[in-house]
Amino acid sequence: METSLSQAYTDTHIPPHQIIPLDFESVRELPESHIWTPAVEDRHHNEREELLPVPPVIDLGAPDVTELVGNACRRWGMFQVTNHGVPLGLVDDVEAHARRLFELPADRKLKALRSPSGATGYGVARISPFFDKLMWHEGFTIMGSAVDHAKQLWPHRYEEFCDVMDNYQKKMKSIAYKILLIALKALGVDEEDEEKISSSMLYESNGALQLNSYPSCPNPRQAVGLAPHTDTQLLTILHQNNTNGLQIFQQGIGWIPIPPIPGALVVNLGDLMHILSNACFHAVYHRVVPNDTSHRFTVGYFYGPPIEAVVAPLAKLPSPRFRAVTVKEYIGIKNKHLEKSLSLIGI
Numbered sequence: 001m002e003t004s005l006s007q008a009y010t011d012t013h014i015p016p017h018q019i020i021p022l023d024f025e026s027v028r029e030l031p032e033s034h035i036w037t038p039a040v041e042d043r044h045h046n047e048r049e050e051l052l053p054v055p056p057v058i059d060l061g062a063p064d065v066t067e068l069v070g071n072a073c074r075r076w077g078m079f080q081v082t083n084h085g086v087p088l089g090l091v092d093d094v095e096a097h098a099r100r101l102f103e104l105p106a107d108r109k110l111k112a113l114r115s116p117s118g119a120t121g122y123g124v125a126r127i128s129p130f131f132d133k134l135m136w137h138e139g140f141t142i143m144g145s146a147v148d149h150a151k152q153l154w155p156h157r158y159e160e161f162c163d164v165m166d167n168y169q170k171k172m173k174s175i176a177y178k179i180l181l182i183a184l185k186a187l188g189v190d191e192e193d194e195e196k197i198s199s200s201m202l203y204e205s206n207g208a209l210q211l212n213s214y215p216s217c218p219n220p221r222q223a224v225g226l227a228p229h230t231d232t233q234l235l236t237i238l239h240q241n242n243t244n245g246l247q248i249f250q251q252g253i254g255w256i257p258i259p260p261i262p263g264a265l266v267v268n269l270g271d272l273m274h275i276l277s278n279a280c281f282h283a284v285y286h287r288v289v290p291n292d293t294s295h296r297f298t299v300g301y302f303y304g305p306p307i308e309a310v311v312a313p314l315a316k317l318p319s320p321r322f323r324a325v326t327v328k329e330y331i332g333i334k335n336k337h338l339e340k341s342l343s344l345i346g347i
């Protein structure tokens with residue numbers, strides 16, 4: 001069973017051969033299809049790295065959490081959280097199951113291949129059609145239950161995978177909601193506004209889980225793990241295993257690595273939060289670079305309202321900079337225009 005979010009993707013039709021990731025196990029050299037030229041600049045910071053400012057790590061139980069989250073959303077569009085209430089055992093289980101999935105032989109993974117007009121299952125990154133070269137990445141997307149695809153992968157042992165993914169999504173949904181409330185409070189939303197927001201369905205959530213795998217790469221300097229993009233929904237909560245790779249772009253600084261911190265989760269703001277906050281908060285532009293020694297696994301939870309909900313700058317913020325859009329309409333714009341999307345709904 002899938003949730004309505006998957007319906008927002010049915011208009012896109014990608015030929016099946018363009019959905020299949022490389023069989024990373026079978027290659028010893030970077031194939032031409034995966035060589036990005038010119039090599040992505042500024043990818044490995046050197047002696048400057050320790051001097052770079054980085055997004056904060058915020059204790060969700062801190063007395064001044066609203067101020068801390070508000071400042072991070074304004075300055076960075078990203079922060080890491082600790083004391084988030086997600087049991088570390090559950091995070092470890094989700095990572096172990098992601099690893100188990102991606103370590104299956106290529107022909108088995110293809111049994112769960114995303115369909116040409118589908119949104120869920122195994123395949124390349126959704127943003128792939130926007131780029132000439134392919135990414136050093138494979139993904140698996142879950143919206144609602146993963147059972148149909150999991151049965152294809154493990155006909156006799158799919159329940160445990162599904163249970164772990166379900167539990168993790170429930171936990172993610174509740175902490176995403178908590179973080180959304182803190183962020184709205186930081187924007188000055190009071191009880192009266194909250195009533196209006198409830199009727200706009202903003203508080204009813206619709207989430208997706210994205211498992212990502214970036215195998216170690218024979219020539220990481222010429223490869224791209226995940227090309228630069230902003231996420232579409234209100235916010236993303238990301239678990240990264242103990243392998244570097246995530247970077248964010250900041251004007252005037254360049255690409256800044258976001259190192260994994262054991263037990264912490266990364267929070268990214270997406271385009272819908274950018275719209276809702278009237279650009280007081282920023283959708284963060286980010287990418288992943290591969291490395292030649294270890295395999296990076298990540299699990300992202302994308303949190304946003306149902307696809308028929310209307311998102312517009314909060315009424316109390318002066319001079320709206322964006323017109324109102326339904327989530328479905330915005331996903332459609334993003335599927336066609338990627339990073340130009342926000343400017344296309346600007347007023």
Ligand SMILES: O=C(O)CCC(=O)C(=O)O
Binds near residue numbers: 210231240300
């Ligand atoms: O794997 C990562 O570190 C980032 C993943 C990501 O940006 C995404 O899935 O949108």
Ligand SMILES: [Fe+2]
Binds near residue numbers: 229
């Ligand atoms: Fe992302």
